[in-house]
Amino acid sequence: MEYFIDIAHDSINKYGEELCGDKVEIKYSDDSIIIVLADGLGSGVKANILATLTAKIAATMLKEGSTISETVDTIIHTLPVCKVRKLAYSTFTIINIYNDGMVYIIECDNPPIFFIRDNKIVNNYKISQNINGKLIKESRFKIKEGDVLTVVSDGVIHAGIGGILNLGWQWDNVAEYLEKLSRKQKSAKNISKALVNTCKRLYMDKPGDDTTVVTVKIRKPEVLNIFTGPPENPEKDPFVVKEFMNSKGRKVVCGGTAAKIVAREIGEELVTNINYIDKEVPPTAEIKGIDLVTEGVLTLSKTVEKIKYFMDSYSEIYTKDSIYKEDGASKLAKLLIEECTHINFWVGKAINPAHQNPDFPMDLSIKLKVVNELVDLMKKLGKKVSLQYV
Incomplete structure (x- = not known):
């Protein structure tokens, strides 16, 4: 492919926690790049284990050629069950970028992905299906130079809730901010870092939830x-x-x-x-x-x-x-x-x-x-x- 896939991610932990309950996994294969953001239930050690297992399983299985149904089924039957909530739960988003420029995105309960083209948010068409009780949303499209894909955990959407912002930072507000960033910032790292910095300030340096941003920017090689x-x-x-x-x-x-x-x-x-x-x-x-x-x-x-x-x-x-x-x-x-x-x-x-x-x-x-x-x-x-x- 004639483009360079610029990938960056940043995370901040929930205030008082040593481990992040979100996990990002990136795997490279001969024909594609697989990026997974998993958000474990709750925070701390348990959330970290749930998110890590989810991200590792999803990235590894998809790299080895498993279907999304097989992958989701394995995740459901592998995650340990929380004794308090009686749930084994981790939300996730998967981006698979192929060498020919095609992108396959799988979303499961994370905030909807932000897809920016020509500095504007694009609502890409999604197909929903139920796999073992989990609602999965799939989308496919072809990338072009300048496209920006940003995946966030719900800590981004909730930033400032109960503090600076009564209802938190809503999806539309984040989308508007990302549009501005895509016009100003050249690298994926600058976009992910700027968004996480803003969330940290909205939380007044005491994040109420694990907060993670993954940004993919399609660039010409330099x-x-x-x-x-x-x-x-x-x-x-x-x-x-x-x-x-x-x-x-x-x-x-x-x-x-x-x-x-x-x-x-x-x-x-x-x-x-x-x-x-x-x-x-x-x-x-x-x-x-x-x-x-x-x-x-x-x-x-x-x-x-x-x-x-x-x-x-x-x-x-x-x-x-x-x-x-x-x-x-x-x-x-x-x-x-x-x-x-x-x-x-x-x-x-x-x-x-x-x-x-x-x-x-x-x-x-x-x-x-x-x-x-x-x-x-x-x-x-x-x-x-x-x-x-x-």
């Missing part, structure tokens, strides 16, 4: 190339820089030595940028033909810190640690989170004596540890990552 550290063999400099410059997509260079190599090989001037000074992050620089030039290990470490903070569902989007600042780490974090779907890392294996004893093995290199941590974070965000050592 490639980001990051070159950091000089190549192990200086004779490879011309070849590596030529390959880097000929690569498709935006280009970022991290590290003073790497920047000097690139500037020298492409015949452009390296100019330090002193327009913005941050006491925690070294200044950026400029090379014609390069989208961003930053310092190396310190900036990469700060970038990792900012991305970790941003990925936390409880953190606010706009804070002093925001990715929307002018320092090198913020600019790089923003590119990684919002402006790309595929990332190619070009990592030089030359050891910088300023960072460590050169007699130490390579796997102890500070630079490589930071890069590997950044790669892991990008994979958690659903990016397609390539790591090439030079």
Whole structure:
């Protein structure tokens, strides 16, 4: 398929609970992506167990080719029964996106899915059927670029109930808010995080229910190339820089030595940028033909810190640690989170004596540890990552 399926989810626990009663499960197969949001009865440990079982069973069985009837039947007969309510209950929503662009959605008692196309809510046609006493709603359609699918647990719809809002945040209000977000936000993560942030504020930081948002955005692939550290063999400099410059997509260079190599090989001037000074992050620089030039290990470490903070569902989007600042780490974090779907890392294996004893093995290199941590974070965000050592 010519599109990239950008998937993100955020959750906050009911106030006072250590475990979330909602569970998100994502599975990839050769021909599709299966996304499940399950909401267990109640909250805490029991709800977490119910939701986890439901999500795992649904995603695994559908991936292996089971029908929805077989899957629902298995869920009903597997869930433990609550001694108080005499119920074994978990609501769920399943999104199955096939490689040809077809989408199959199954909804069971969760709030109706929000489907946005051309920045407007679309009411997709649904077929209802009863499977072992559970009302299942099914819908099918073909996706196109820019489509946004958002699934929420009922903690989103109930946000603010009895507090800021008498009746909670109704479905139509959430839909209107998501329409605005779809116009402003480029990435799925920004949409899911913004919605969860709003719910947290409506609950006045004391959520009355587990609250989860899963967002899927259909995007065109965007490639980001990051070159950091000089190549192990200086004779490879011309070849590596030529390959880097000929690569498709935006280009970022991290590290003073790497920047000097690139500037020298492409015949452009390296100019330090002193327009913005941050006491925690070294200044950026400029090379014609390069989208961003930053310092190396310190900036990469700060970038990792900012991305970790941003990925936390409880953190606010706009804070002093925001990715929307002018320092090198913020600019790089923003590119990684919002402006790309595929990332190619070009990592030089030359050891910088300023960072460590050169007699130490390579796997102890500070630079490589930071890069590997950044790669892991990008994979958690659903990016397609390539790591090439030079």
